[in-house]
Amino acid sequence: MRIEDKKVLAALRDLGVELKSDASLTDITYLGIGGTTDLLRLTRHESIPEVVKLLEANGIPFKFVGGGSNLLVADNVLPWVVMQLAQPDPDVVIEGNIASVDAAADLGKTVTLCAKHDLGGMEGLIGVPGTVGGALRMNAGAYGIQIGNYVREVKVYRGGARIIEILKGDQISFEYRHTSFAPDDMMLAVKLELPSKPFREILQGIRICNEKRRASQPLGQKSAGCIFKNPPGASAGRMIDELGLKGLSVGDARVSDRHANFFVNAGKASAKDMLALIADVRERVQKAYGFELENEVVVWNA
Numbered sequence: 450m451r452i453e454d455k456k457v458l459a460a461l462r463d464l465g466v467e468l469k470s471d472a473s474l475t476d477i478t479y480l481g482i483g484g485t486t487d488l489l490r491l492t493r494h495e496s497i498p499e500v501v502k503l504l505e506a507n508g509i510p511f512k513f514v515g516g517g518s519n520l521l522v523a524d525n526v527l528p529w530v531v532m533q534l535a536q537p538d539p540d541v542v543i544e545g546n547i548a549s550v551d552a553a554a555d556l557g558k559t560v561t562l563c564a565k566h567d568l569g570g571m572e573g574l575i576g577v578p579g580t581v582g583g584a585l586r587m588n589a590g591a592y593g594i595q596i597g598n599y600v601r602e603v604k605v606y607r608g609g610a611r612i613i614e615i616l617k618g619d620q621i622s623f624e625y626r627h628t629s630f631a632p633d634d635m636m637l638a639v640k641l642e643l644p645s646k647p648f649r650e651i652l653q654g655i656r657i658c659n660e661k662r663r664a665s666q667p668l669g670q671k672s673a674g675c676i677f678k679n680p681p682g683a684s685a686g687r688m689i690d691e692l693g694l695k696g697l698s699v700g701d702a703r704v705s706d707r708h709a710n711f712f713v714n715a716g717k718a719s720a721k722d723m724l725a726l727i728a729d730v731r732e733r734v735q736k737a738y739g740f741e742l743e744n745e746v747v748v749w750n751a
């Protein structure tokens with residue numbers, strides 16, 4: 450979708466929005482899949498309610514994107530524009546055991562920076578790609594920890610009420626790859642309360658997690674991490690592997706040879722290819738094991 454109305458473009462500029470016209474979401478998503486649309490980068494996060502008001506008043510549908518690491522976007526010209534928070538400088542401020550982090554901050558860099566200030570706890574998240582905002586919304590986790598454990602406070606734009614709110618950690622429920630945020634809420638910033646730990650000890654934990662990840666996941670390839678959530682008491686990756694589906698392809702969308710719950714874009718896969726592969730694998734697992742696998746990846750159909 451393209452915004453052409455000059456008045457709307459001028460108003461967006463006044464609100465601190467940098468517009469990239471006709472942007473390809475293949476450049477934003479880690480899967481390297483997605484159509485084209487206008488990309489609105491918000492340099493002033495506080496202006497979100499006004500930007501939304503402007504878009505709504507002009508009948509322009511929109512969606513929020515974080516780092517694009519867990520996202521499968523439809524092909525071709527997309528029927529909505531996409532908003533993304535620009536990264537402020539600095540994006541992490543540390544005082545005592547509290548790290549105040551902007552939602553646009555890179556998760557891995559945040560974990561490392563906190564480590565340098567002798568704040569640990571998040572070692573397992575080191576290889577999880579994407580932004581802190583995205584990690585928060587999904588309650589990202591790995592190697593026994595999840596980000597929700599450390600959330601003291603979240604600043605969020607509430608899509609329903611169209612206001613910015615500050616929520617305390619205990620007002621939010623964090624479950625396995627799920628939170629109580631609404632789909633149209635946009636994370637703006639978070640205060641994380643982290644345990645003190647010597648840098649060397651944290652580094653050791655980070656190294657161990659990195660090694661485990663390198664040994665079991667296709668890190669160099671375009672993927673959205675795990676495609677399916679693990680059903681209670683079962684492993685999606687193990688079931689797909691046991692069915693002999695590693696290497697199964699639709700076009701260039703392919704079940705990874707390294708980890709069967711990672712589906713990679715091995716070339717020029719389209720969303721259509723990837724969705725067909727997801728549907729095929731889901732059906733096979735359902736038939737063989739009786740589990741209806743739920744997507745972990747967020748899908749934006751057009």
Ligand code: EPU
Pocket residue numbers: 590591592593665673674675676677678679684685686687690707708709710745
């Ligand atoms: N397994 C196989 N074949 C495979 C993949 C896995 O047999 O192709 C087996 C493994 O040997 C292991 C079991 O399945 O016994 C579980 O595998 P793994 O330890 O790799 O963990 P996972 O449950 O597949 C989860 C998260 C990952 C996270 C890792 C490490 C989900 C859906 N996945 O994977 O998160 O990195 O644990 O903590 O919860 C993500 O969220 O995108 C993601 C990659």
